[in-house]
Amino acid sequence: MRAPKSNAPRSAAPGRGASSRVLRIIAGAWRGRRFRFPAEANIRPTPDRVRETLFNWLRERVTGARCLDLCAGSGALGLEALSRGAARVHFVESDATAVRELRARLEEWGASGGSVERMDALRYLRTKPEAFDIVFLDPPFTAGLLRSAAQLLEDREWLAPAALIYVESAARIELPELPPTWQPTKAKRAGEVRYHLFQKSTPGGSPE
Numbered sequence: 492m493r494a495p496k497s498n499a500p501r502s503a504a505p506g507r508g509a510s511s512r513v514l515r516i517i518a519g520a521w522r523g524r525r526f527r528f529p530a531e532a533n534i535r536p537t538p539d540r541v542r543e544t545l546f547n548w549l550r551e552r553v554t555g556a557r558c559l560d561l562c563a564g565s566g567a568l569g570l571e572a573l574s575r576g577a578a579r580v581h582f583v584e585s586d587a588t589a590v591r592e593l594r595a596r597l598e599e600w601g602a603s604g605g606s607v608e609r610m611d612a613l614r615y616l617r618t619k620p621e622a623f624d625i626v627f628l629d630p631p632f633t634a635g636l637l638r639s640a641a642q643l644l645e646d647r648e649w650l651a652p653a654a655l656i657y658v659e660s661a662a663r664i665e666l667p668e669l670p671p672t673w674q675p676t677k678a679k680r681a682g683e684v685r686y687h688l689f690q691k692s693t694p695g696g697s698p699e
C-alpha cells in the first residue's frame with residue numbers, strides 16, 4: 492500500500508539502507524526470490540513476518556483462489572498468493588512507479604495469473620464487480636479509505652460466499668465500522684501495525 496504523503500524531505504530511517512527496500516517470497520513456487528521496490532514509489536510494504544503469519548492463517552484457502560490485492564503497492568501480498576497457488580491475483584494500485592515495477596515483476600517471473608490495473612481504489616470498486624475469494628485490503632493509514640472501501644466491497648458484491656478479507660491498519664487507531672457480515676477470525680499486532688482476518692458471513696452471523 493502507499494505510505495501517507497508528506498511535504499518533508501525524504502531521508503533514510505536510522506540503521507536502514509537499501510536492504511529495507513528488498514522483500515522476499517516466503518513459500519511456494521517462488522520461495523526465496525527477492526525483489527526490490529523503488530525508493531521513489533510512495534508505498535509501505537507489508538513486512539515479511541506479517542505476511543508469513545497471514546498466509547499461515549489462510550493456509551489451503553489460497554490454492555486455486557481468485558484474489559484482489561487492493562492498494563497493492565509493492566504487490567508483496569498478491570505475489571505471495573500467486574507463489575502459493577492462487578489461480579488469479581488482480582493488483583490495483585494508483586502509484587505509477589509501483590505499477591511499472593509490479594508489471595515488470597510479473598513478466599519477469601512468468602506470472603500468467605497476475606494482472607495489474609493502475610487506478611484509484613475507490614474508483615475501481617465502483618466499476619463492474621466480480622467475485623473474489625480473498626481480498627487484501629491495505630489502504631494508506633491516514634487516507635481514511637478503509638471504511639469506504641470495505642462498504643463498496645460489500646455493497647457492490649465483490650466478495651464470493653465465505654470470502655476472506657485481510658485488513659491492515661495502524662495499531663494506535665481503532666478500526667472504523669466495517670460491514671456487519673464481516674466476522675473477525677484472527678488479529679495480531681506487529682509494532683505499529685495491526686492486522687486482521689475477516690470472513691464474510693450471512694446476516695445471521697454464520698459463514699456462508
